[in-house]
Amino acid sequence: MNLSLMQVYASLKPELQSIENAMTRAVSSDLPLLSETSQHLLKAGGKRIRPVFVLLAGKFGNYSLEALEKVAVSLELIHMATLVHDDVIDDADTRRGQPTVKSKWDNRMAMYTGDYIYAKALTVITELANPRMHQILSHAMVQMCIGEMEQIRDFFNVEQNVRRYLLRIRRKTALLIAISCQLGAIAAEAEPAVDAALYRFGYNVGMVFQITDDLLDLCGTEKQIGKPPGNDLRQGNITLPVLYALEDDSVRESLLSEITAIRDSNGQADSTKAVQLVRSSKGIAAAERMADRYLAKALRALEGLPDIPVKKNLAEIAHFVAHRSY
């Protein structure tokens, strides 16, 4: 994390701590097993980028930690719930042979844990008596589900075009970041033009975030990304650098056969060669250029906003998101 970003986090420390505590309270339940799973997730932490955006967006209106905290907790819980559901069936797959009753239960439990966290997120945001916020959130949830399903539908689809990829990550990732900014502004009763500009900012930062994530999965070291590179490819998730690499004649044929091998092995084949091919192709630079275009759009969305100090912070975070290495 660079220095200016650390300063942003440091300046929000008490608020972020308060949000963390509220999240812990939100997922406590009288079912010990459930509390355990949820708390485990919470402790795993994360960049809490959505809460940061909620808080910063709130500075463009009448900053009220009470309201912003509810928005932040709700959105971060929704993000957590999607992570839980992403993992549900993967887990089963790592258990070879016939699924045992126990593994079946574990998976179901994980699914219901996700459902529970979603529902808790709703109870938190509905404490704010603003139906428009509830509408925005539920519409975003619909789109996020569609994005997840599109991702599955497009697994190993090497014929998909860039537009399809962009639409998918828009739903899967960018929208929740967009509404973090938007709902933060609405909770602080900012001007409608401010909500809209912050939404555009968040949306474009969200696109940068996902494209950078997809680049890191191919170019990062195991230490940086916490898992061996090429994880997306092993799952069948064809990301932007891969799509652009497939347009590069110097690697296209070899890359196609590597991807086919991974697909035919149920994701068990080694993805090292495929990763190397993408790295050596024009795909990396092309995806980086696309990320930079979204970064520029994000920065442009900030232009019309009032010149308060937090505006600089938002720009710094956007730069960090684009150039981070983890």
Add this chain to the structure above:
Amino acid sequence: MNLSLMQVYASLKPELQSIENAMTRAVSSDLPLLSETSQHLLKAGGKRIRPVFVLLAGKFGNYSLEALEKVAVSLELIHMATLVHDDVIDDADTRRGQPTVKSKWDNRMAMYTGDYIYAKALTVITELANPRMHQILSHAMVQMCIGEMEQIRDFFNVEQNVRRYLLRIRRKTALLIAISCQLGAIAAEAEPAVDAALYRFGYNVGMVFQITDDLLDLCGTEKQIGKPPGNDLRQGNITLPVLYALEDDSVRESLLSEITAIRDSNGQADSTKAVQLVRSSKGIAAAERMADRYLAKALRALEGLPDIPVKKNLAEIAHFVAHRSY
């Protein structure tokens, strides 16, 4: 269906048709695969008991089909989403051997279909600008998730007591029926005392509904219930008649060993003997008595309500729920 109940459904036919159409519209999406799954579910139909309760409850206030329809669609979609999630991991279990990528996708797709239907349900109810309704719904969703998890936790737990069973079905089933009545009344701007009485009515009918369902799973014929009896036992779901049967010394020991055999066979063992033991025990009559107690409570909840014709309809439905054979 008995004659008076058929008359209730007949009198609501245009409204129920309109709700059916609205549900179809709600789950249509630009993702063909998703629309297909959802439409398939819709066509499978059901008793639409929640929409019926919403509509009837609405008669105690300023009946507005527009508002009631949104409540009904939302609650029935939530019910459908829980059915989808109930089936998710079961499906994987029927595929022997190593899970294929395809089956993994199918399960994930089913999970996301459920998530999508939940989210759609939220978009429909949030069109009504009444935050209290959103709060009631989200709190109920939390409890329903806990109920589902309690059911999994208590699979094959022959030591659980009756109170634990009742708490579980309260969350899993009764609450959604309770809020169908309550939200119908709120959408029609009925008096708070009316909301509360209808909530109590719905809650008690919901308890009757689930106990009767659990009795049918043991006492019904395959034709009546659409699957071989004893399905709950094969899943490990220990229901009220079984709990009471376990208190009957004439069958306790044999029943315990049958249940253990089912558990140890991963649910593959035959449940015919266990079903016969429960049927021959005092468990059936005891569970029927409990259902009758909840029926009496449901009817009592109606007493304070204004004497409009629909009150008689609610009583008829309660009787039907208690004595139905499918």
